[in-house]
Amino acid sequence: MGARLGGALMSEFLAMGGHGLYVWLAYGISFAVLAGLGLRPIVERRRFLANARRTDEGRNP
């Protein structure tokens, strides 16, 4: 009973009054872009460190 009520509430929440596609698409795209913006500096930092270590080894082998 509780689970069925919960499931009904969940599908009502996901449906967003018939606008589910628009709402979830908007949030999905936005958070994907934000995640990409957050990952970029992490990748850049790793790349910089890897490069710098390589150059440093070249300097004093």
Added chain:
Amino acid sequence: MGRFTTWFYRMGSPRWFFDLSRPWLVGFLVAGIVLLTVGTVWGLGFAPPDYQQGDSYRIIYIHVPSAHLAEALYVAMGVAGIVVLVWRMKLADMFIAVTAPVGMAITGIALLTGAIWGRPTWGAWWVWDARTTSVLVLFFLYVGIMALRQAIPRADQAGRAAAVLAIVGTVNVPIIKYSVDWWLTLHQPASITFTAAPAMPPSMWVPLLVNFLGFYSLVAAFLVAGLRNEVLRREADAQWVRDWVGRS
């Protein structure tokens, strides 16, 4: 030199920024993630539906913060542009370089969420009204700054050209802001202003405020992180950077 002048010139030193900015990065990141999570769950799950638009209006909780941030970032680049031209401050030039792609992405979020919101509300993904068109111009201004930096081989000239475009382009920001008042637009005017009571109940605008602060904090964290990397790249040959690489 006064205390402010000393601070101002120190701020321009990339190394000083790098040494100080790590706690800022952590603080902004934690605040941004917490605020955005709270604001989004609140806005999607607990704020009441709109009496005209139903649940589609919930896109507001990302659309308005991202659109506002997209404008604010451009103004910040304009200010940095003045600092570049007047004081030749390296850190300001780095700020423009790091902010342009982030601003472009945030403007992209504002445009895409606007289009998705427009479909059920206006019946069209896109309309060429003054608001949407001026925000599209903002997007291409960000692209233009990135393109200028790439196209000009000498770094100092590229930096100055980008600074000029950053300054000149800020003219577009008041146009975006007042477009809904100056012209007849399909886009609705602001629901929340400093001068009047909000046109929505607190149960709607408080989560909007939370997400607003969340967007600003999170993107501030991304910019600090990007700026730290930019400092490292440009000062890669300096002894202090090599020492830092050795330690990390």
